[in-house]
Structure formats: C-alpha cells, structure tokens
Amino acid sequence: xxxxxxxxxxxxxxxxxxxxxxxxxxxxxxxxxxxxxxxxxxxxxxxxxxxxxxxxxxxxxxxxxxxxxxxxxxxxxxxxxxxxxxxxxxxxxxxxxxxxxxxxxxxxxxxxxxxxxxxxxxxxxxxxxxxxxxxxxxxxxxxxxxxxxxxxxxxxxxxxxxxxxxxxxxxxxxxxxxxxxxxxxxxxxxxxxxxxxxxxxxxxxxxxxxxxxxxxxxxxxxxxxxxxxxxxxxxxxxxxxxxxxxxxxxxxxxxxxxxxxxxxxxxxxxxxxxxxxxxxxxxxxxxxxxxxxxxxxxxxxxxxxxxxxxxxxxxxxxxxxxxxxxxxxxxxxxxxxxxxxxxxxxxxxxxxxxxxxxxxxxxxxxxxxxxxxxxxxxxxxxxxxxxxxxxxxxxxxxxxxxxxxxxxxxxxxxxxxxxxxxxxxxxxxxxxxxxxxxxxxxxxxxxxxxxxxxxxxxxxxxxxxxxxxxxxxxxxxxxxxxxxxxxxxxxxxxxxxxxxxxxxxxxxxxxxxxxxxxxxxxxxxxxxxxxxxxxxxxxxxxxxxxxx
RNA sequence: UGGGGUGUCGCCAAGCGGUAAGGCAACGGACUCUGACUCCGUCAUUCGUUGGUUCAAAUCCAGCUACCCCAGCCA
Numbered sequence: 001x002x003x004x005x006x007x008x009x010x011x012x013x014x015x016x017x018x019x020x021x022x023x024x025x026x027x028x029x030x031x032x033x034x035x036x037x038x039x040x041x042x043x044x045x046x047x048x049x050x051x052x053x054x055x056x057x058x059x060x061x062x063x064x065x066x067x068x069x070x071x072x073x074x075x076x077x078x079x080x081x082x083x084x085x086x087x088x089x090x091x092x093x094x095x096x097x098x099x100x101x102x103x104x105x106x107x108x109x110x111x112x113x114x115x116x117x118x119x120x121x122x123x124x125x126x127x128x129x130x131x132x133x134x135x136x137x138x139x140x141x142x143x144x145x146x147x148x149x150x151x152x153x154x155x156x157x158x159x160x161x162x163x164x165x166x167x168x169x170x171x172x173x174x175x176x177x178x179x180x181x182x183x184x185x186x187x188x189x190x191x192x193x194x195x196x197x198x199x200x201x202x203x204x205x206x207x208x209x210x211x212x213x214x215x216x217x218x219x220x221x222x223x224x225x226x227x228x229x230x231x232x233x234x235x236x237x238x239x240x241x242x243x244x245x246x247x248x249x250x251x252x253x254x255x256x257x258x259x260x261x262x263x264x265x266x267x268x269x270x271x272x273x274x275x276x277x278x279x280x281x282x283x284x285x286x287x288x289x290x291x292x293x294x295x296x297x298x299x300x301x302x303x304x305x306x307x308x309x310x311x312x313x314x315x316x317x318x319x320x321x322x323x324x325x326x327x328x329x330x331x332x333x334x335x336x337x338x339x340x341x342x343x344x345x346x347x348x349x350x351x352x353x354x355x356x357x358x359x360x361x362x363x364x365x366x367x368x369x370x371x372x373x374x375x376x377x378x379x380x381x382x383x384x385x386x387x388x389x390x391x392x393x394x395x396x397x398x399x400x401x402x403x404x405x406x407x408x409x410x411x412x413x414x415x416x417x418x419x420x421x422x423x424x425x426x427x428x429x430x431x432x433x434x435x436x437x438x439x440x441x442x443x444x445x446x447x448x449x450x451x452x453x454x455x456x457x458x459x460x461x462x463x464x465x466x467x468x469x470x471x472x473x474x475x476x477x478x479x480x481x482x483x484x485x486x487x488x489x490x491x492x493x494x495x496x497x498x499x500x501x502x503x504x505x506x507x508x509x510x511x512x513x514x515x516x517x518x519x520x521x522x523x524x525x526x527x528x529x530x531x532x533x534x535x536x537x538x539x540x541x542x543x544x545x546x547x548x
Numbered sequence: 549u550g551g552g553g554u555g556u557c558g559c560c561a562a563g564c565g566g567u568a569a570g571g572c573a574a575c576g577g578a579c580u581c582u583g584a585c586u587c588c589g590u591c592a593u594u595c596g597u598u599g600g601u602u603c604a605a606a607u608c609c610a611g612c613u614a615c616c617c618c619a620g621c622c623a
Contacts, residue, residue, distance in 0.1 A: 012564095036623090039623080127621095132620085135619055136550095137550085138549085138618075139550045139551095172621095183550050184550095184552070184618080185550090185618055186618070193621090212620095233553075233616080234616095234617055234618080234623095235617095236617070236618090237551080237553090240552095262554090262616095315560080315570095315571055316560055319560085321616095322554065323560060324559075325559070325572090326572065328559080329559075329573085331572095332573090333572095344582085368581095372585075403583055404583090415581070418581095445581065456583090457582095458580090458582055
C-alpha cells in the first residue's frame, strides 16, 4: 500500500496504523469527523480543527461527517448549526454528511441500558453537591456512592423512570461504575445521563434525560465508524474514559482512536466563546459577523480570503505543545493572498486638494487592475488636473529620505504624471489647504521616452471631479477590557491594553452597489520602525472604489 | 502533595541514534509607477537542565526543573 507523506504527527500515526494493517478489515477506509457543539459561531480556532480533519479526508480519501455535538439542550440552536455549515461551505470544505448527536439519542439510551445490565452503570441519588463532595480531590481518592451497589433490576427500573419523567432535574443521575479511587478524576464514576426537563432544539420535549459529552462523544464516534477522533489537548485526560465507554458498549475493532492536538492561540486575539458571546450580547460589536470578530463570519466580512486561512493553518502546523502564534503570521498569509488576487483601486482616506496649475482639460488614463496578474487588464480612470491626495503623502517639513511630496519636490501621481509642488496654501490653523503643482506632460504614465524629470515617490490620488466619495464606516478598535477579557488568558496572549486586539486597528469599510469587494492597499509608511510594509489594518475590503 | 501532557532561534515548527529543514518576524543589499511586491544575503556549534549509555545523542536511559490540563448533573 502506498502511504501519503505525513505532514504532521497525526498523519504519522495514521500511516503507522495503516502500515500495520489496522484497518484492513474495513478496506483501509478511514473516517473522521468535525464535531462542534452548536452553541456559538465558529472562529479561527475551529478552522484549524477543520483543516486537520478535512486534511485527513483529502489525503486519505477518508469519510468526514460534520457532527453537531448537541447533547446540552440549554445552549444549542439552529442559528449555530447554520453558522457551522456556512463556515464549511465558505472554506470550501465538503463533508459527507451532516449528522447530530441528537440523532443517536435512542441508540445512546439503549447502550446506557446495556451498561446497566452488564453491571457497568448505576442510578445515583446523590445531589450535585454530594457528588462533588464524594469525588475526592486531586490528591485524595473519592468515596463510593451509597447507591453504587443497587441491583441491575432496580437500576433498570429507576433509569426507565428517569426517562419517563418521574423525577425532578438533579434528583438522580446515571453513573458509570468505574473506580472512585482512580488518580484520573474523570474515571471516578462519571455521570452518563442527567435529568433536564428542557426542550431540545431538535428533539423537542421527547427527552428529559440527556447524555453527557464523555459518553455521547465516544459512542457517537463508534456508531458512525469513526477511525480517528481528533480533538484538542484538554481532552487528553478523558481518553481512558473514551476508551472505556466504547469498549463497554461492545463495539468491534477497529475501535475509534482519540488523538489530541494543541488548540490555536493567536497573539492579540481573544477567541473564547464566552467572551465573544458577551461582545455580541452586550452589543459591543454589531454581531457575530462584525469584522473585528475572529469568527469565520467576521473574517469573511472583513475580506479575508478562505484560502489565506487554510494557508495559515498549513503553515503553523499541528503539534501538542502549547503555543501562541504571532498575529503577524496570519497577516502575512492574508497579505500574500490579497497581493496575488486582489484588484487594485486608488483611494485617499484623509484627503487634501492638489491642483495642477498648468493642466487644462481632462483625459482618460489606464490603471492596472492587478499588477500581479500577467493579463494586463486595466480600467480607465479620469484625470482633470485637480485631485485629492492623502495628507500623509505631503509634508511641510520633510524628514531625510522622504519619498513623497513636499514644497519644491516631485512625486508621481500613480498612473498619471510626475508633478512638482510649487506652493502650498495654508488655512488659519496653519494646516495645508491646497497644494499647487506643475505637471510634466512627457512623464505621462506608460510613455517609453525617458524623461529628464525624476520622482522618487509614487502617491495615490482621486480625481476631484470624477472620484467617488464614499462614506467609510470606521470601527472603533476593540480594546482590552477587564470586563470582557479573561485576564489570565489575555495575559498569555501578550495583550497590551494600549493596543487594539482581535486583529483590527482601524478598519474602514464601505458598501457598494454591486457588492464586489476591492482591496485597498496603502503605500508603506515612511517610518520603517512602525511597519515596514502594510499591516492587516491597511488592507481592507473596499466595497466600493474611487475612480472606478 | 495525585494523575495526564509539553519543553528545538523573538513566534510557529521539522527532526524519530549519524552530526540542527521550513515559515513568520528581524537585519543588510538590489530592483520598483504602490517606501509594497520580487530578488539576493544574514539570522540555533546548539536542542529546559544535570548526569549516563554509545565511535556518535535534540533523538536512548535516569534525576531535576518549568509550563499546561483535570475535582461541571458544560463541551
């Protein structure tokens, strides 16, 4: 059998198993799953998990189910399952089936009865507080529940009564009979079913008992025939329990294997669901798709190409070491993709008038749509000699090596002409009101003739007559706020209260008629120290363009 | 103080007993009608630490140390 080249330790494990013939019985057909709980919108952390799972699907021709781990009716809703499905679609990930843990409720119930019959589970009358108290601590063993030795018949009767709705929430639980003295606290008779008279978004009021994750997840995996159950590091301690539930349920080999990897952290980006939900609920942001959100919807809204996110995930790799990836690495992937694919437009965010005093009339100039594409596609832009340039592109006191415009200096108006600044009009406050220039006809963009006149810099401009004015919606950056951010978590992400986080410092967004996004790339900063090249905040979705 | 994990360049991360890949960042320089892009060059005698095994160790063994996870009827 020819094995694909493993690109991470998980695939390495898979290759070893394949080589050992572990899956021959099932024709070496593998199966994985992406199992979010539909209780929030997926964020960039989910994308990493998707890339890992869909990566196995693509590399090994495995089957992949998108499974909603919906075992806690209190938090889940269709709004979230839709957001999860949308995220997969947008990222171009095709799953084989959309399944729900709640599809398995009947089967899960049957297996729970089997545990009882086999003497592996019992109904416990202890209250939540009592269970906590008897569970022991990290260093002390727990004590067995007084209900631990009930007969199979009694357990079965009680469990059926639980299901029938005879008891109040919290009155009883079904517990796995494992080992109250286990050093692994997860093995100290964990709860399998709890009573909750809560309506479920899919099963309605059919059930008043709901399975716990620790039981439902491994068994769902086994039911589906999952071979590799990939999850994040915090479930490592649950693995023995995962195996216990699968084995005691009586499934046949090859049994699903849980493999854990480190979840994604990015500097200056807070991704905890609790935090994001709070931002949405308290209307700090416009919604889950606010462009400042690290959600898939937010990223999409911001103009981030899905391919850039996949590239990012491929670049950062998969490992078990706790890590915080620098946001610069994400930005780099986005920039690369945008630079390659985005159509260009010129825009000025902070306009100042520039008049070419020796220019009369108007003409059409050719503007390259994307200098990275070899097709030479252009669009026409009009020039009348009166334009706006960005205030940052002119200086009254030019520092050394300044490459843009200043009095007496020259600069090229991109795609147009080289101009020389002759004079500047100031207003009462001493601010620049108008820049007066002379242009050099022979320097017209595209002309082959070498000109005497040279310009070191190039600036963007917008024609005063034909340029479109767009109202930018400028978002306030989200700042670290004790009220919204988990302090410890924030500290680990190197959050600096002085700086904005969640990826955007100054997002400018504008709506257009055709909804087609344009990428605005500002020219670099003079000061290399602050940013050599643009940062993410300078590449924004411009849903309209100037001089279009 | 119990158990489970992890420690390789500023940040990710390969490496799996034969003498430290790659990406991001940074720094030089070339080029440029976006100070971008592109290009070329620099960037770990050293792999948490101390010992041991070996002709040979980041890789094997032992001790130490740091950090992360676990005591929800959440996932």
